[in-house]
Amino acid sequence: MAAPTMESTGSSTTPTQTITIAKGLNNALRNAMERDPKVLVMGEDVGKLGGVFRVTDGLQKDFGEHRVLDTPLAESGIIGTAIGLAMRGFRPVCEIQFDGFIFPGFDQIVSQLSKMHYRSQGKVKVPLVIRVPFGGGIGAVEHHSESPESLFAHVAGLKVVSCSNPVDAYWMLQQAIDSDDPVLFFEPKRRYWEKAELDPTAEHLPLVSSAVLRTGSDVTVATYGPMVKTCMDAATAAEEDGNDVEVVDLRSLSPLDLGPVAESVRRTGRLVVVSESPPESSVTSEVATRIQQECFYSLEAPVLRVNGFDTPYPPSKLEEGYLPDLDRVLDAVDRSLAY
Amino acid sequence: MSPEHWTRPSRPDDRDRLADTAVPAATSATPTREQVIAGLRATSEGGADLVQLLTPEGQRVSHPDFDIDITDEQLRGMYRDMVLVRRADREGNALQRQGQLGIWVPLLGQEAAQIGAGRAMRPQDMAFPSYREHGVAWCRGIDPTELLGIFRGTDHGSWDPNETGMSLYTIVIGNQCVNATGYAMGQKFEGKVGNSGDDPASNEATMVFFGDGATSQGDVHEGMVWASVYDAPVVFFCQNNQWAISEPTERQSRVPLYERAKGYGFPGIRVDGNDVLATLAVSQWAMNEARQGNGPLLIEAFTYRMDAHTTSDDATRYRLDDELEAWKLKDPIERLRAHLLREELADQEFFDRVDSEADELAARFREFCVNMPEPPPERMFSAVYAEESPVVAAQREDYLNYLAGFADSGHDTEGSVR
Numbered sequence: 001m002a003a004p005t006m007e008s009t010g011s012s013t014t015p016t017q018t019i020t021i022a023k024g025l026n027n028a029l030r031n032a033m034e035r036d037p038k039v040l041v042m043g044e045d046v047g048k049l050g051g052v053f054r055v056t057d058g059l060q061k062d063f064g065e066h067r068v069l070d071t072p073l074a075e076s077g078i079i080g081t082a083i084g085l086a087m088r089g090f091r092p093v094c095e096i097q098f099d100g101f102i103f104p105g106f107d108q109i110v111s112q113l114s115k116m117h118y119r120s121q122g123k124v125k126v127p128l129v130i131r132v133p134f135g136g137g138i139g140a141v142e143h144h145s146e147s148p149e150s151l152f153a154h155v156a157g158l159k160v161v162s163c164s165n166p167v168d169a170y171w172m173l174q175q176a177i178d179s180d181d182p183v184l185f186f187e188p189k190r191r192y193w194e195k196a197e198l199d200p201t202a203e204h205l206p207l208v209s210s211a212v213l214r215t216g217s218d219v220t221v222a223t224y225g226p227m228v229k230t231c232m233d234a235a236t237a238a239e240e241d242g243n244d245v246e247v248v249d250l251r252s253l254s255p256l257d258l259g260p261v262a263e264s265v266r267r268t269g270r271l272v273v274v275s276e277s278p279p280e281s282s283v284t285s286e287v288a289t290r291i292q293q294e295c296f297y298s299l300e301a302p303v304l305r306v307n308g309f310d311t312p313y314p315p316s317k318l319e320e321g322y323l324p325d326l327d328r329v330l331d332a333v334d335r336s337l338a339y
Numbered sequence: 340m341s342p343e344h345w346t347r348p349s350r351p352d353d354r355d356r357l358a359d360t361a362v363p364a365a366t367s368a369t370p371t372r373e374q375v376i377a378g379l380r381a382t383s384e385g386g387a388d389l390v391q392l393l394t395p396e397g398q399r400v401s402h403p404d405f406d407i408d409i410t411d412e413q414l415r416g417m418y419r420d421m422v423l424v425r426r427a428d429r430e431g432n433a434l435q436r437q438g439q440l441g442i443w444v445p446l447l448g449q450e451a452a453q454i455g456a457g458r459a460m461r462p463q464d465m466a467f468p469s470y471r472e473h474g475v476a477w478c479r480g481i482d483p484t485e486l487l488g489i490f491r492g493t494d495h496g497s498w499d500p501n502e503t504g505m506s507l508y509t510i511v512i513g514n515q516c517v518n519a520t521g522y523a524m525g526q527k528f529e530g531k532v533g534n535s536g537d538d539p540a541s542n543e544a545t546m547v548f549f550g551d552g553a554t555s556q557g558d559v560h561e562g563m564v565w566a567s568v569y570d571a572p573v574v575f576f577c578q579n580n581q582w583a584i585s586e587p588t589e590r591q592s593r594v595p596l597y598e599r600a601k602g603y604g605f606p607g608i609r610v611d612g613n614d615v616l617a618t619l620a621v622s623q624w625a626m627n628e629a630r631q632g633n634g635p636l637l638i639e640a641f642t643y644r645m646d647a648h649t650t651s652d653d654a655t656r657y658r659l660d661d662e663l664e665a666w667k668l669k670d671p672i673e674r675l676r677a678h679l680l681r682e683e684l685a686d687q688e689f690f691d692r693v694d695s696e697a698d699e700l701a702a703r704f705r706e707f708c709v710n711m712p713e714p715p716p717e718r719m720f721s722a723v724y725a726e727e728s729p730v731v732a733a734q735r736e737d738y739l740n741y742l743a744g745f746a747d748s749g750h751d752t753e754g755s756v757r
């Protein structure tokens with residue numbers, strides 16, 4: 001697969017600033033709304049409250065109640081009406097308050113959203129973004145820590161992406177809004193307050209592309225979302241053992257951009273795939289399958305995975321054990337090297 | 340049984356009746372229509388159809404449809420219920436602030452709604468709660484300490500739904516309404532409804548609890564449709580506490596929520612949810628109707644969430660302080676206390692005794708919380724299926740071996756392919 005080309009936009013002249021993921025998303029929404037009056041934000045508590053994570057903070061004040069809608073409490077309604085609005089020419093950005101609350105909207109996503117373009121042979125476009133704060137590690141009660149991205153990656157017709165840092169948050173959300181396809185946009189909620197420098201004039205990757213964040217020659221680690229930071233920390237820690245770990249941020253989960261991963265595995269001969277979600281039939285299974293098909297003769301060890309478990313998300317006192325952490329990633333790196 | 344068989348009581352002109360008795364709360368905070376529509380304030384008056392038996396000042400008023408025979412002992416009992424439940428609730432907030440709980444979901448202000456409903460239930464009835472129903476849990480005999488695990492993160496609810504007659508807390512808004520309806524259909528299919536002759540006391544019903552925000556969910560609508568089609572013995576108990584996090588009830592409905600029942604073809608009653616006596620009267624009536632086969636029914640308990648949505652929420656971002664001040668004048672506990680004093684149904688010794696009982700409960704609650712054992716790592720893998728899954732079992736073994744590797748110092752590099 002060819003390396004993705006960089007895009008650049010000269011649209012903003014704001015100087016480099018330090019932002020969080022939450023702020024990057026907020027700025028992205030603001031830019032998109034300023035650029036296109038058809039962009040709407042809708043969801044529960046997104047208006048006056050600015051969302052429970054404050055990602056939509058200030059938008060209703062600045063753009064009005066007709067563009068930032070505090071909707072009734074019903075996810076099927078949020079997504080179903082957004083589909084209708086999109087058919088009418090709007091570009092709605094729906095917020096689902098937490099990962100575990102997307103399921104009342106699952107029917108609309110699977111039955112209508114994903115298939116509309118196909119059924120109408122492209123005559124109807126549904127440019128809709130569904131933002132989903134996802135993943136665990138925040139000590140929350142049930143349904144607030146799940147990683148349901150694989151359920152959506154399994155559905156044809158949906159793009160599924162996940163940002164891992166403020167800069168990607170900023171660019172990827174704007175690209176998702178610009179996309180004529182429906183996009184499930186998974187935000188690593190426990191990383192919302194991680195900071196980075198954003199240069200709004202800098203070049204950036206297209207939406208559907210993975211990115212090598214750290215080069216290394218011994219083992220490749222492919223991951224996404226909240227686990228990117230964990231894997232980067234693990235790579236740093238692995239240095240102490242003399243292991244040189246390459247980290248690829250998948251960014252787009254459907255479609256996958258596995259070119260950089262395959263290229264990396266051809267050099268390292270080893271792959272560890274990491275995510276918080278249960279392993280069975282997941283994005284990590286897909287990556288593992290395809291890389292072993294594509295890179296069979298380069299592999300020195302079986303592709304290993306580090307995931308949550310095939311259990312419901314546990315009570316939060318147990319989540320530390322459920323979630324892959326630095327040690328579990330290092331353990332897999334060691335096992336791969338020892339194979 | 341078909342809808343013609345309702346025994347909805349005849350109602351005289353409510354407006355006239357309430358005009359003499361209802362005392363408006365602090366008028367400075369009475370919202371204007373514009374403020375309500377703009378989402379600046381919630382509605383504070385329940386309107387002419389509100390069933391009330393105690394005024395905010397604790398004066399007993401009569402209602403032609405919903406009177407109640409209650410002993411002084413029962414009244415004092417409900418006062419005690421409310422004080423103890425509130426005390427545990429406040430302690431929950433404090434424990435969260437001190438880092439002992441991840442989050443607490445306060446019931447402050449909703450004690451009368453929950454105790455009135457909970458005390459209308461009999462042991463064989465079934466309750467389906469959302470996540471704020473600490474008062475209902477209390478009435479089902481669930482000790483407040485049993486709620487702590489959910490909020491401390493040690494379990495997802497520790498009580499046995501079959502033994503207590505209360506399902507586990509349900510966090511996904513509205514889900515429990517269809518489940519409750521199905522459970523009630525089961526009660527009916529098993530002949531536990533409408534028995535007169537031999538054993539009317541064996542009749543059962545189900546009560547399901549949800550909020551004003553929840554009324555927008557498809558599951559709540561579907562629950563009501565199913566319940567009406569199958570004449571299920573279920574009472575839909577909606578606590579309209581005026582807010583769904585930051586959204587006032589006006590963002591969910593154009594009509595008062597109790598009026599929605601009409602569309603499904605069953606009765607809907609709006610009761611003063613800060614009046615424990617009225618809530619008990621209406622709930623007893625509704626549960627009896629359901630047990631006799633005249634369900635379903637909807638009760639809208641008109642009340643107020645006096646605290647933030649949860650300990651994670653900052654309510655000052657979206658609602659005005661004087662709204663809370665207005666509702667403080669309708670406080671459910673003060674109201675009953677005033678009544679007990681006014682009618683000389685309780686003396687100072689009683690109130691002191693309840694207070695010291697509350698102190699003891701709070702201390703026990705706190706003690707229990709800080710000493711809760713951490714769940715063992717195996718718990719993560721237990722009870723996923725009724726029959727053990729080989730996949731989960733293998734993951735458990737791997738994980739426990741992995742942990743054991745730390746104990747022996749040095750990583751286990753053998754492990755199977757995970």
Ligand SMILES: Cc1ncc(C[n+]2csc(CCOP(=O)(O)OP(=O)(O)O)c2C)c(N)n1
Binds near residue numbers: 075471550582583644
């Ligand atoms: C399906 C679903 N969507 C969103 C949420 C997040 N959420 C938790 S409570 C709440 C508001 C509920 O309001 P209401 O039904 O009035 O009950 P209250 O909290 O006021 O008791 C929301 C939106 C959820 N728990 N479940």
Ligand SMILES: [Mg+2]
Binds near residue numbers: 550578581582584
């Ligand atoms: Mg509410």
